Amino acid sequence: MTTDMNRKLLTIGGAGLVMTLMTGCAGGAGGNSSSSGDTGVEYGATPEEYQDALVDMEPITLTYQSTASSPTEPMALRSQSFADNVQEVSGGKISIDVVYGHAIAGTGEIADALADGRLDLAYELLMYEPSKYPATDALYASTAVFEPSPLVGEMAANAAFLDVAWSTPELHDELEHNGLVPLMPVDAAGTVFSICGDGGVDLDTWDGRQIRVSGTVQQEQVRELGGSPVSMNFLEVYEGLQRNVVDCTLMNLNTGIPLGLIEVAANVSYPETNSFTRGAGGFFGGLNFKELPLAAQQLIFDQVEGYFGDSLRSSIGSGADASERVNQSNGSFLSFSEEADDALSNAYSSVEEYLSETGNEDMLKRMSEAYEYWTDAAVELGYQNEGDYGDFHEWFDSEEFSPDDFAAEFFEQVVLPHRPA
Numbered sequence: 001m002t003t004d005m006n007r008k009l010l011t012i013g014g015a016g017l018v019m020t021l022m023t024g025c026a027g028g029a030g031g032n033s034s035s036s037g038d039t040g041v042e043y044g045a046t047p048e049e050y051q052d053a054l055v056d057m058e059p060i061t062l063t064y065q066s067t068a069s070s071p072t073e074p075m076a077l078r079s080q081s082f083a084d085n086v087q088e089v090s091g092g093k094i095s096i097d098v099v100y101g102h103a104i105a106g107t108g109e110i111a112d113a114l115a116d117g118r119l120d121l122a123y124e125l126l127m128y129e130p131s132k133y134p135a136t137d138a139l140y141a142s143t144a145v146f147e148p149s150p151l152v153g154e155m156a157a158n159a160a161f162l163d164v165a166w167s168t169p170e171l172h173d174e175l176e177h178n179g180l181v182p183l184m185p186v187d188a189a190g191t192v193f194s195i196c197g198d199g200g201v202d203l204d205t206w207d208g209r210q211i212r213v214s215g216t217v218q219q220e221q222v223r224e225l226g227g228s229p230v231s232m233n234f235l236e237v238y239e240g241l242q243r244n245v246v247d248c249t250l251m252n253l254n255t256g257i258p259l260g261l262i263e264v265a266a267n268v269s270y271p272e273t274n275s276f277t278r279g280a281g282g283f284f285g286g287l288n289f290k291e292l293p294l295a296a297q298q299l300i301f302d303q304v305e306g307y308f309g310d311s312l313r314s315s316i317g318s319g320a321d322a323s324e325r326v327n328q329s330n331g332s333f334l335s336f337s338e339e340a341d342d343a344l345s346n347a348y349s350s351v352e353e354y355l356s357e358t359g360n361e362d363m364l365k366r367m368s369e370a371y372e373y374w375t376d377a378a379v380e381l382g383y384q385n386e387g388d389y390g391d392f393h394e395w396f397d398s399e400e401f402s403p404d405d406f407a408a409e410f411f412e413q414v415v416l417p418h419r420p421a
Contacts (some may be wrong), residue, residue: 021350023273038294043416051091053295061095063302067123067127069101076320078310091244094296114286115179127279135170138360139186141217142367143278144351148191151385152391155378156189158312159410160370166414179265181285182271183304184380189280190252190315197241197268199332203340212237215279224347241265250276253318266331271344309407317398324393333390381405
């Protein structure tokens with residue numbers, strides 16, 4: 001498998017479409033409109049060059065609703081860093097007001113708020129509306145191909161997920177139809193684990209358990225293991241585990257740690273061959289973003305490189321944090337038994353069937369190729385696993401982890417062709 005061949009396979013078809021989506025604020029954003037006469041700036045421009053291009057634009061403030069519930073959560077890092085970078089590069093011409101805790105629009109309402117101008121930028125969880133975003137839902141299903149690993153695998157999963165998303169025209173069609181401008185159309189968000197009050201990684205421990213899930217494919221995966229899938233808003237999971245309404249939840253640790261789940265469910269487990277499918281959201285602009293001058297759109301878009309790097313810091317760092325918390329709580333962080341792993345692998349046929357029924361037969365192949373490509377890229381840059389999740393906190397240093405080289409390579413190969421122009 002050659003690099004040139006893979007790049008053609010993974011990026012063909014998306015560039016022209018997204019360019020049309022990205023040409024073109026809530027509260028104080030103003031009414032500047034993009035036009036064919038706008039002057040843009042080259043990628044890699046200095047802050048001074050951006051500021052010269054925006055010299056005639058009145059200062060604006062964009063409202064950005066973060067996925068984090070508070071500014072102290074791990075996922076808040078990327079939100080605030082993004083806002084700070086935009087303000088710095090623009091010389092203060094573009095300020096971003098970051099709001100937390102779904103203060104303006106709740107889950108399922110954010111896309112409407114972006115489309116009608118109440119929000120300018122936001123992270124939206126599209127997984128809760130599969131009928132509205134079928135191509136995105138199919139993309140989520142294809143994440144079953146990922147092989148959980150704490151560092152290299154997580155870096156590759158984040159990159160592959162976005163790589164395939166950017167090169168799927170149907171996904172961009174449905175985003176455009178719903179008034180969303182993709183800045184980061186999907187977010188891998190972190191490996192999905194089984195987080196339980198009682199331990200057990202053997203197949204028989206799943207029998208009859210009530211398991212909170214998100215997404216149609218996760219339902220089939222849980223049934224294959226012998227459990228009973230339960231639908232529950234993620235904000236209700238802590239209480240559900242505490243009161244034994246559910247025995248376990250399938251969730252990534254970026255979400256689970258801020259919710260305090262390890263306090264009530266310190267037994268974490270994961271498969272080794274295939275993954276529980278990931279269901280997450282993405283980072284989008286809305287109605288007012290499309291009306292910004294071209295140089296302003298480009299400036300904001302270019303900061304996605306740093307946003308992606310911060311996403312890696314957060315998702316991977318959360319794994320190490322959870323590893324330490326589980327150990328401190330005398331819990332367990334273990335891989336599935338071979339029997340349970342085989343059972344989950346049997347659910348892979350359900351994924352294939354679902355993708356075939358929805359006209360996405362090639363999605364698994366594309367995702368697998370992208371995952372292999374970005375795994376190799378991470379290894380070539382010197383990243384390696386030195387253990388597993390159980391001892392992750394012992395061999396991984398969140399403070400020293402800097403994936404900026406990986407983020408830059410990914411941005412230039414995959415994201416840059418979709419830059420507003």
